């Protein structure tokens with residue numbers, strides 16, 4: 001039987017985005033402004049600098065650190081840092097000389113993004129998500145973190161309502177530094193747990 005259906009070209013992503021935007025605008029939903037706002041948040045507000053401030057504060061203030069480990073969401077709010085409503089829990093994982101905590105999201109790409117920043121591309125790759133839970137030591141070594149055999153690796157799989165942040169160890173030579181100085185040495189990767197700070 002001859003196929004007389006009209007062959008339709010699939011619209012490009014750009015064309016589909018334009019169509020959705022036009023449909024939203026037609027209903028008064030101001031899509032362009034929302035996209036602009038989201039872009040601003042992604043580049044200016046949801047940045048690892050937030051998590052770095054939290055870590056620096058925890059290093060210099062033991063009482064804050066205790067609150068942070070007990071209820072991360074409430075503690076970061078003390079520093080004016082907000083989390084979306086559905087991020088119900090922020091669990092802060094403290095590293096030690098014998099324990100390295102690592103975060104992943106085996107299902108997709110969830111993170112505590114308002115605190116540690118939006119996830120880097122490799123965090124969203126199937127390669128990282130599937131392997132870090134099964135051969136974490138190997139994956140960390142491939143990423144440049146070669147842990148001694150007596151260091152325990154703990155991998156934490158993010159869920160919709162429970163988000164994680166790693167609290168890296170403070171390098172001994174930074175004792176006595178100001179919070180600003182300390183925050184400047186805390187990297188995004190150390191907040192995810194695939195890096196240890198130099199000197200630790």
Ligand SMILES: [Fe+2]
Pocket residue numbers: 105106107108109110111158
């Ligand atoms: Fe996810």
